[in-house]
Amino acid sequence: xxxxxxxxxxxxxxxxxxxxxxxxxxxxxxxxxxxxxxxxxxxxxxxxxxxxxxxxxxxxxxxxxxxxxxxxxxxxxxxxxxxxxxxxxxxxxxxxxxxxxxxxxxxxxxxxxxxxxxxxxxxxxxxxxxxxxxxxxxxxxxxxxxxxxxxxxxxxxxxxxxxxxxxxxxxxxxxxxxxxxxxxxxxxxxxxxxxxxxxxxxxxxxxxxxxxxxxxxxxxxxxxxxxxxxxxxxxxxxxxxxxxxxxxxxxxxxxxxxxxxxxxxxxxxxxxxxxxxxxxxxxxxxxxxxxxxxxxxxxxxxxxxxxxxxxxxxxxxxxxxxxxxxxxxxxxxxxxxxxxxxxxxxxxxxxxxxxxxxxxxxxxxxxxxxxxxxxxxxxxxxxxxxxxxxxxxxxxxxxxxxxxxxxxxxxxxxxxxxxxxxxxxxxxxxxxxxxxxxxxxxxxxxxxxxxxxxxxxxxxxxxxxxxxxxxxxxxxxxxxxxxxxxxxxxxxxxxxxxxxxxxxxxxxxxxxxxxxxxxxxxxxxxxxxxxxxxxxxxxxxxxxxxxxxxxxxxxxxxxxxxxxxxxxxxxxxxxxxxxxxxxxxxxxxxxxxxxxxxxxxxxxxxxxxxxxxxxxxxxxxxxxxxxxxxxxxxxxxxxxxxxxxxxxxxxxxxxxxxxxxxxxxxxxxxxxxxxxxxxxxxxxxxxxxxxxxxxxxxxxxxxxxxxxxxxxxxxxxxxxx
Numbered sequence: 069x070x071x072x073x074x075x076x077x078x079x080x081x082x083x084x085x086x087x088x089x090x091x092x093x094x095x096x097x098x099x100x101x102x103x104x105x106x107x108x109x110x111x112x113x114x115x116x117x118x119x120x121x122x123x124x125x126x127x128x129x130x131x132x133x134x135x136x137x138x139x140x141x142x143x144x145x146x147x148x149x150x151x152x153x154x155x156x157x158x159x160x161x162x163x164x165x166x167x168x169x170x171x172x173x174x175x176x177x178x179x180x181x182x183x184x185x186x187x188x189x190x191x192x193x194x195x196x197x198x199x200x201x202x203x204x205x206x207x208x209x210x211x212x213x214x215x216x217x218x219x220x221x222x223x224x225x226x227x228x229x230x231x232x233x234x235x236x237x238x239x240x241x242x243x244x245x246x247x248x249x250x251x252x253x254x255x256x257x258x259x260x261x262x263x264x265x266x267x268x269x270x271x272x273x274x275x276x277x278x279x280x281x282x283x284x285x286x287x288x289x290x291x292x293x294x295x296x297x298x299x300x301x302x303x304x305x306x307x308x309x310x311x312x313x314x315x316x317x318x319x320x321x322x323x324x325x326x327x328x329x330x331x332x333x334x335x336x337x338x339x340x341x342x343x344x345x346x347x348x349x350x351x352x353x354x355x356x357x358x359x360x361x362x363x364x365x366x367x368x369x370x371x372x373x374x375x376x377x378x379x380x381x382x383x384x385x386x387x388x389x390x391x392x393x394x395x396x397x398x399x400x401x402x403x404x405x406x407x408x409x410x411x412x413x414x415x416x417x418x419x420x421x422x423x424x425x426x427x428x429x430x431x432x433x434x435x436x437x438x439x440x441x442x443x444x445x446x447x448x449x450x451x452x453x454x455x456x457x458x459x460x461x462x463x464x465x466x467x468x469x470x471x472x473x474x475x476x477x478x479x480x481x482x483x484x485x486x487x488x489x490x491x492x493x494x495x496x497x498x499x500x501x502x503x504x505x506x507x508x509x510x511x512x513x514x515x516x517x518x519x520x521x522x523x524x525x526x527x528x529x530x531x532x533x534x535x536x537x538x539x540x541x542x543x544x545x546x547x548x549x550x551x552x553x554x555x556x557x558x559x560x561x562x563x564x565x566x567x568x569x570x571x572x573x574x575x576x577x578x579x580x581x582x583x584x585x586x587x588x589x590x591x592x593x594x595x596x597x598x599x600x601x602x603x604x605x606x607x608x609x610x611x612x613x614x615x616x617x618x619x620x621x622x623x624x625x626x627x628x629x630x631x632x633x634x635x636x637x638x639x640x641x642x643x644x645x646x647x648x649x650x651x652x653x654x655x656x657x658x659x660x661x662x663x664x665x666x667x668x669x670x671x672x673x674x675x676x677x678x679x680x681x682x683x684x685x686x687x688x689x690x691x692x693x694x695x696x697x698x699x700x701x702x703x704x705x706x707x708x709x710x711x712x713x714x715x716x717x718x719x720x721x722x723x724x725x726x727x728x729x730x731x732x733x734x735x736x737x738x739x740x741x742x743x744x745x746x747x748x749x750x751x752x753x754x755x756x757x758x759x760x761x762x763x764x765x766x767x768x769x770x771x772x773x774x775x776x777x778x779x780x781x782x783x784x785x786x787x788x789x
Contacts, residue, residue: 074104086115097124102133106140113147122147129163130306138167142176149179154186155277162281165199174203178212185218188245188252189282193217227251237262244278253283253291260294264301272298289318293327300334309334325351325359329366336370344370358394361387365395372402377410381420388423388432396432400424401593403439408589422688425621434597437621438587440688457483457491461498468502468553477502484515490684493519493527497534504538505549513538524680526689529617529644536610536640543569544577551585560585567599576606580614587618604629613637613645620648621692648677675704675711682715690715698731706736710745722752743774747781754784763788 077092090111096104109124125147128140141164148157161183164176177200184193200212227248234240234255240262243255256279263272276298279291293315299308312334315327332347348370351363368383384399400421407417417439424436464479480502483495500515516538519531537545547566551559563585566578583599586592604615616633620626630649637645678693690712697708709732716724729745736742750765762784769781 074107077104077107081111086111090115097127100131102128102131102136102140105131106136106143109140109143113143118147118151126307129160130310134168138164138169138172141167142172142179145176145179145183149183152186153274154183155274155281157183158187158281159277165196170203171205171208174200174205174208174212177203178208178215181212181215181217184282186245187278187282188247190217190247192282231255234258244275249282249284250287253279253287256283256291257287257294260298264298267301269298269301273302289315289320289323289327293323293330296327296330296334300330300337305334305338309338321354321356321359325354325356326362329359329363332363332366332370336373341370341374361390362395364390365399368399368402372406375409377406377413380406381413381416384420388420388427391428396424396427396429397435397594400432400435400439404442404589404593407442418688422691425688426623430625431594431597434619434622434625435593437619437623437626438583438593438596438600440621441584441587441618442589451488453486454488454491457486457488457495460486461491461495464495465498468498471553473502473506489524490686493522493524493531497527497531500531500534501549504545505553509538525644525647525677526617529641529648532641532644533610533614536638542577543574544581547578548581560589572606573608576603576608576611577614579603579606580611580618584614584618604632609636609638610641613641616645617648621688675708678708678711682711685715685719687715687719687721698735703736706732706738706741709735710741713745713748717748722755726752739772740774740777743769743772743777743781746772747777750781751784754787759788 077089080089093108105128109121113121125140125144141160145157145161161176177196180196227246231251240255256275259275260272276295292311296308296311312331318324332344335344348363348367364383364386371380387399421439427433460479460483464476467476480499496515500512503512516531516535520528547562550562563582567582569575579599580603583596586596603611613633616629633645674693674697678690681689694708698705713729729749732745746765746769750762753762766781766785770778
């Protein structure tokens with residue numbers, strides 16, 4: 069059947085009906101017939117479609133067919149010669165030269181004489197000419213006998229000296245034909261770096277092919293690796309994979325392992341996930357200090373894209389625990405996507421976010437701290453009132469997005485009046501935004517003022533910020549209201565538009581709010597970091613204050629931003645910023661009593677803020693404040709560690725409880741804290757079967773005589789007997 073179709077296609081071609089011939093050739097080629105693809109390439113070339121002809125020939129070469137693969141390689145070589153693409157011509161003509169058909173091989177060798185000459189490879193040209201002269205084809209041998217390799221002029225300056233003196237692209241390109249393989253490779257690699265930085269990937273491909281063709285054999289694997297990267301950027305993934313495979317055969321780990329990683333990434337793009345993961349695991353198994361971590365990072369992304377949350381999180385753990393800077397930030401960026409897709413992984417993602425927020429790399433720590441702002445990582449409901457308020461709040465916001473304002477108002481009012489310490493203020497803010505959207509500015513002002521005068525400085529700040537936008541009408545406020553009503557994606561688009569506003573004062577605040585919104589949804593943490601840093605650097609006081617509060621958990625950078633905001637931020641928000649900075653007076657607002665400020669030492673203020681977060685079971689926020697006290701030392705360090713231990717114990721985090729209670733024992737001699745820490749440590753050790761340490765700790769708790777913890781410890785000790 070295929071033979072009959074080929075005959076029919078050839079008849080159409082001879083008759084001049086090229087469209088019908090091409091259609092038939094394509095139909096046959098789709099079955100994997102290399103002859104049809106080869107003939108299709110010839111027809112396309114006749115029609116002037118050189119790109120199509122090249123693609124068809126390439127598919128035949130890639131098929132490995134011994135007959136038509138060699139012929140297509142030869143035909144491609146002639147196309148490249150006509151286009152004066154000498155490195156590309158060298159690659160395919162070398163394939164044709166190694167083929168089974170001696171006449172095609174001899175013709176390829178004859179063409180290689182010209183190609184190698186153009187590439188400055190005199191030995192290569194001479195070798196190709198000798199092969200052509202020895203071939204079994206009389207006509208080709210006769211032609212080769214008349215050919216001579218031109219004499220290359222001797223350069224008075226050694227190529228290596230010219231390379232060392234090369235300053236620009238022109239100097240380096242001149243060295244590609246210098247005839248010294250070592251210098252050719254080195255010049256090509258420098259040019260590749262220049263072109264890649266300028267996103268000139270076609271030029272990068274050309275110089276890498278040049279290095280493969282006539283560069284030094286010791287550098288050929290590296291040339292293939294860089295060629296694979298350039299081809300990948302150009303979207304030629306199959307060719308990229310072939311280049312990476314060549315490089316991955318090199319015995320040197322510094323060449324082989326990056327090539328395996330590049331090959332894995334290309335395989336993933338081609339949908340070959342199983343091979344991609346297997347390649348990355350090979351690199352991980354190598355134990356190489358840099359490349360293994362890179363492979364873990366790639367595995368994290370591959371598993372995340374495949375929806376394999378547990379495996380992705382395990383890979384992120386591996387990267388963060390290595391302390392590697394280069395790949396850690398990208399892994400943290402995956403966590404928001406994973407949380408969106410798999411809310412059940414909330415606890416492990418929260419742990420990873422805390423770990424990332426303490427990372428040595430600034431961008432990683434920034435992203436980790438921002439991820440802790442994610443709505444889904446807030447404290448779980450603590451009690452029936454919080455649970456009811458959360459249900460009403462979520463349902464109300466859903467109704468608001470659906471356009472049912474009356475029903476949304478009713479549910480948000482229920483949540484606001486529930487007396488829930490965490491959710492009721494949030495519901496009040498949402499209700500205020502609803503009323504603003506309906507034009508009731510007075511009601512919105514009243515609700516926001518109530519939240520601003522509450523005990524929680526973070527929620528108070530955000531309410532005060534909205535009041536500022538409300539009292540000085542601002543484009544950002546409209547975008548925020550749209551976000552409530554339109555849902556996440558459309559709402560983020562509105563905020564992004566404000567962040568790109570032509571007025572710098574508007575765009576600075578827009579960037580801060582947009583960055584916070586991205587962090588709160590885990591959408592794009594790297595962009596969130598860039599937006600917030602841009603907002604802080606823009607010089608707008610309101611944007612600086614907002615950014616400082618959003619970034620308060622970022623180690624080092626957060627504290628610096630808060631200090632800047634205290635002096636250079638918006639005056640109307642200064643008291644909340646001062647409270648969160650932990651170095652100024654905490655101002656409590658009560659409508660019936662007016663305003664008063666109470667001076668408090670930094671440690672006591674941080675203890676207050678940590679206690680507020682602990683009551684809400686917000687471990688990341690509590691850790692921010694208590695850790696600040698612990699790091700500062702002094703008499704409050706022990707109580708801070710003990711409170712973190714108690715919070716971990718209440719949340720079921722036994723490892724965290726062990727860590728912080730043990731720290732408390734080393735930091736304080738207060739009898740009550742010693743009793744609590746020793747009792748809880750003994751209890752956990754007992755549960756884990758560590759009986760001797762458990763006994764010592766429980767006896768220490770009993771010795772304090774504390775009415776509660778000594779009694780609990782004594783009861784547990786009785787089980788030992």
